Amino acid sequence: MASPKQNQASLGSDEDPRYANLDERKRKRMISNRESARRSRAKKQQRLDELLSEINQLQNDNNTIMKKIDGATQMFVGTASQNNVLRAQITELTDRLHSLNSVLHIAQEVSGLALDIPEIPDTLLEPWKLPVSIQPITTSFNMNMF
Template sequence: MQQQASSGSDGDPRYAGIDERKRKRMLSNRESAKRSRMRKQKHLDDMLGEATQFKNANSQIMQRINATTQLYVEAASENNILRAQVMELTDRLRSLNEVLLIAEEVSGLAMDIPFIPDTLLEPWQLPCPVQPVMASPNMFQY
């Protein structure tokens, strides 16, 4: 009775080569998978680093926007105060001009009464109107 040859590398040289190729392919596949995982991890690390950089840059931009907004609010407030002062001083100048006109009529002497320019009376009517900045720091947040 003839014994059947067992499969694998138990003696038949034909199967020994197949097992060796299979083992080498498995090793190669493992190394390839390891390299792939390492590339994916590196890509993930790079993306996380880039996200951190973007968050830091965004934070710095927000700080600059907030500082600029604060400066704008302060300048607008100061402009309102200056406009009120211009109006008050213009009223005083008008009153003084009226007093000079009355003094000129009463005394009969010609007086040099200063002319009040229109731009002084209406400081909001500048030759080049300034457009207000309509922005909020919150509008840049995602």
């Protein structure tokens, strides 16, 4: 046999107006909760899509920057190689100039003539004291690259 409370509960909102109001609020709350959960899931999915899009954009930017870095590194290596070649050439030319100056000194001693033989600075240690006028170096480096 069912107790009086169980009978009232089994009757539910169909017969007792107090429970009908309670069930209606519960049903509205459930609907509201479901709608809120749906909005939350949609918002979460939208944020996930935005983050994935941002990841793709950042990866593209990173790839572009890495290409620029690689290009700049190649330019640096090329310039360093050219600089080494030029240093070797200046050493060779300085040695030749020293040899020619020593020939001039010998010629001056043998001939007895007074020759104006300038001193040759060590251009590797003091490049600002080059015996010739320095021309400005122009470049075609594209500043918009970076």
